[in-house]
Amino acid sequence: MDKLKRIANKKNKLGFYQQHMLNPMNLKNNLSEFIYLFLTISIFIICTSDCLIGQEKIVESKDTSNVVQEIKDYSEKDNFFSKILKSIIVIDDEQQSGITLPDPDKKIIKKFTGKIIRKINIEILDVFGASVNNPKDTVRSWLQDVGNTLHINTKEWLIKNKLIFFEGQIFIPFYILESERIIRESPYIYDVRIIPKPIENTVDSVDIMVYVQDIWSLNGSASYSPGNKTGRVSIDDINFLGYGNRFYGGLNFDRKLTQGWDWDGRYTFDNIARTFLSGNIYYASDVYSEQYGVSVGRDFFSQIISWAGGLEQRWQNTRYPEILNTSGLIETVRFNQQDYWLGYAFNLRQIDSSEENKNAFNISGRITRNVYSQKPRKDTLNLFQDNTFYLGRIGYSNRKYHQDHYIFGLGKTEDIPLVHMITFLYGYEVGSNSSRPYYGLKTGYSFHNYPLGYFYGGFQIGAFRSNQKWLNLTYILEVMYFSNLNVVGKWKWRHYIGSRYSYRYDPIRPHDILNINNEGGIRGFSDNYLKGAKKLVLNYEVDIFAPFQLLGFKLAFITFADLGLISSNNNTLFTSKLYQGYGIGFRIKNEHLIFPAFQFMFGFYPNTSQEDGKKFNAFHQNVTYYHFNKSKVSIPTIVTIE
Template sequence: MQSSHPWLRHLLCPILVGAMLLCAGFCLAQEAPKQKPKADTTTAPVDTTRQKFDERIMDNLRRMSERKTIMGKLLKAILVFDRSSEEVYGLDAELIQREYEKHNYKIVRNLDIITLDAFGYSINDTSRVPKTFFEKAGNSLHVKTGRGQVRNKLLFKKKEPLQPLALVESERLLRQTEYLLDARIIVNEQTTTEDSVDVLVITKDIFSLGGSGSYSPSSGSGRISLRELNFLGQGHQLRSTYRFNMNRPRPWEVSGEYSIENIGKTYISADVAYINQNYYKEKSLFIRRDFFSTNTKYAGAAGVAWIDEQLLLPPIPEDTIPRFGDLSYSRRDVWLGRAFKFKSYNLGYEPRGRLIMGLRAIDTDYSKMPTDNFQSNILVLGSVGYSIRKYYKDHYLFGFGRTEDIPAGTLVSFTGGYEKGDISERRYFAASTSFAKYSPSFGYLYTGATYGTYIRDERLEQGVLEVQSLYFTRLTEWGNWKLRHYILGRGTFGINRNPEELLAINNESGLRGFRSDLLRGSRRVTFNYEANLYTPLSLLGFRLATVLFADIAWLSTGNKSSPFTETPYRGYGIGFRFRNEYLSFSTIQILLSYYPKLPVNEDFRSFRIFESSRPYYDFTDFRFTRPGVAEFR
């Protein structure tokens, strides 16, 4: 393979090494476990030739750090050798633990909150303190989360009785907070009485100030992004991005977002956004309250947005560049939801099922329309659903060892609505169902299906059928090396869609690293496979995993044609994934991919090296959300 990029050959070597490590993991998976030798009480010197590869590396680095050289002092400053691997406290399979039920309705006598800085501390061993220069310097630049912010996340208060699920749900809410790495809520069993408990809450921050950037020497274009996820330790979040020297209609783009979460312990959040890009502009303001907990009774939101968009028009065979049309509109949106729980005659036990109802109104006013298929309208939607939510805890799923909450359960919902437009009127109907199960020995399986359509004069239009299934295997371990497989299948089928409403197979929609503005269709089927080998290698908190993936996508251009009549597009690749759990940086992936079939009329290479910071897989929660129209994207 010839490449015009001189840095390509420097990246190929580590990628090939990662592929060999991943292949070694597969080979180890096929080996039968060896019998352990009988214990030998005699003492023998350590045979370094039999030590694990990573242990030999750390031993060599330890000896180098003891030398009084510049390199030795540098290694001693950035590496810590005397810390054994942490055991995750309380990592039971199911988050809703039976042992907590015995504390329901007891009075919280004492409530202590400990907040830890990002570097050098351990949530499972509070005696640990920062030791290296970089740990101490990082903490000096970080504003620790205030105890009041943690207290506002708790679903229980001091001197008040504990409601069912309050302990475990509070721990989950803390752990899912963006500026917290992990959280533990511990009941002091030694001081617990028949009517009161003492509770300890421990949280650990991430280094919330972060940023990223890129620069292309050939074109002079680049990107600068800055973020602060916990401004002054008060939970306010700021994100901004600036692009420059772009080869587009305008050389620059800018965007900014500001969020305030959980205002005054009401769990009401406010979001303000300003986006000024070449093909998309938005100004919006929203206040919202979700069904954040299984015990939440009310949820809702209200907001307004002004949007100018360059809508991609359907391609014709002669097109060599994409064609766009102007779309401008304002939107006012409000909704309210109410959850009802079923009665339980078992005192202290909280049933997980909820019946939820929601009502939503959307007022859309178009000022510019690229085709006649748009009209200003008022859409009123009503939904009723049944949700069973429960959560499990595991690790090495999408993070690198941090505790992760796995949603499982069932969600069934039905939506009906009526749209009154300037030109015509129509009804709307949708149904959705999803299911997921998890166990450490089986892995995780999620399946879901959604169908929605407008009905005008007994004719279906702008309909969509979407099905999805995600499975990941149990974690296979060989010492500090861990392997997990992911399989994702998705299908999206348009039903009498408008000509300008088309699907793509770019990146998260189908093939990783793939990009085509002209390749569009109305029906799409994709399958994605990925294997992650988590290595014990770490430097300054950055963890390393090797990635192997294979993607395949079918795309049809007609509303009634089957996507399987077309030759599929494919993508194969290997690469690395880096993440620092103590920083706000996103996961960084460097991947080398190969595409056997290329899009027509576009300059796209068979081999491509690209960087990605967005996760390709994610959980679908069983939380009831606002009533809405099934998305076609």
């Protein structure tokens, strides 16, 4: 036994594999605005959190519970319409058949610490029907049976290659929980559960059971516009033949194209040779551009790894309609780009292999080289010069995850990152006409408080320095708050509050570029003439999750209120017009399918910048408005406004 532990300990120790020149007055004004905004936003969130949420409590509501129960009771009757209703509607909390597995919480898992992992068993569940908590459920509709028959399951060895523990190793609880998160992060996996199982008549060993459920990975689309006679057909499989690789292909039809059609495609390799490296081969072409390239790399997907990095080679040909030569023809720009980066993570103290082995400090470097083989004849701003950009990063990041539901999804398990991080950036751009250094700072802090919810605060600032001027000066202050989940009967809801102050200016190109359109600030709002150098937006949303599903599609009702201020660099932000947006809508999605969530919204905008501006707008979104994973340690980048 001691010999086995020494061997296992050895295995554990091996590890895994482009603003304005700042005069003193401008600087003073900007800093005053910044400090005022920070204090105001912080006080607002603290003062409103209590009246919005409170604890994650369950309140019994007879009215809503009775309605749901009446629907369920009617579906059980012996008539034609009841049978139809029962086949398409499922009440979320109804008891399923089969054996429900006990919850392997951290306390239970820790009981197996120090034992030797004897055997690892993998079971891939059908896409529809069973679940990782109820793997033996056999109750399915005929439609689910058809879907399961057509779907190609993920290969068992592929899942085993994503585990960060091996047979013959000592059981470490953190490795079990981290393996679950890593597998669940795969785009083709719906959920995963890893359960240690004691062995009869053996006290020093343990078996591991891994239950994994795929999602339906195949997607496609087709569209045609009779007016301009254009169309597109595409197919996308994120788990091609069950190997975890992604295949995407599309055809574009357009009379403006030379041969009348063009194509784009991509193939992505997942976890190459169990190194967690991913590779890409891609090609894309349309009326104005063509690009193709290859890439390979991995980020710091877990804090137990020490090395990360990647490389990419890209070629691009772009035709710019706004750049005309002396003959009045559209100019073509051709260039190729090489991008390389390497990072190393480490800890300053020795950690015993039985603890959570986290590498909190990281240092990374990146080299990006652009070489132009064809440039516009007139380039007075030197936008298209050959250049090499060196960027270095050193920082601290302590990251853990909180498991939850109904945050960005509609019920599936979600791993919410809670991060304390600070990163310092220094870069140097060497161009054929000029060179300049870059300085940057990124910080982020997020945490979960049980009575209140999730909190995030972040600050970023970065700029180039040339001829005593700060160029491309960008800074961002952001705070977010997500409440805990509230429950009344079988209905659930959650509140979301977010605010962001953004500033960007460049004396060489002093035109305003920021806007408050759609995801830039006010949802459904659109005014391409309203731009500025600084903006402040405040967003509020409440999502109400319905307790039923239709053919596996779950529903959430949405109410939102957005406020925005925007001004040029020479004006004070708080004297500008307050733009507003209020609306309602719904989100629907089957989380067992690759198809994105469909979100339809109806908004009211009481004031616009133009007299003929739209007061009402119906629109849809395919992306979640809020993002919480803002501190992932990956390839070094300069500060940009999304």
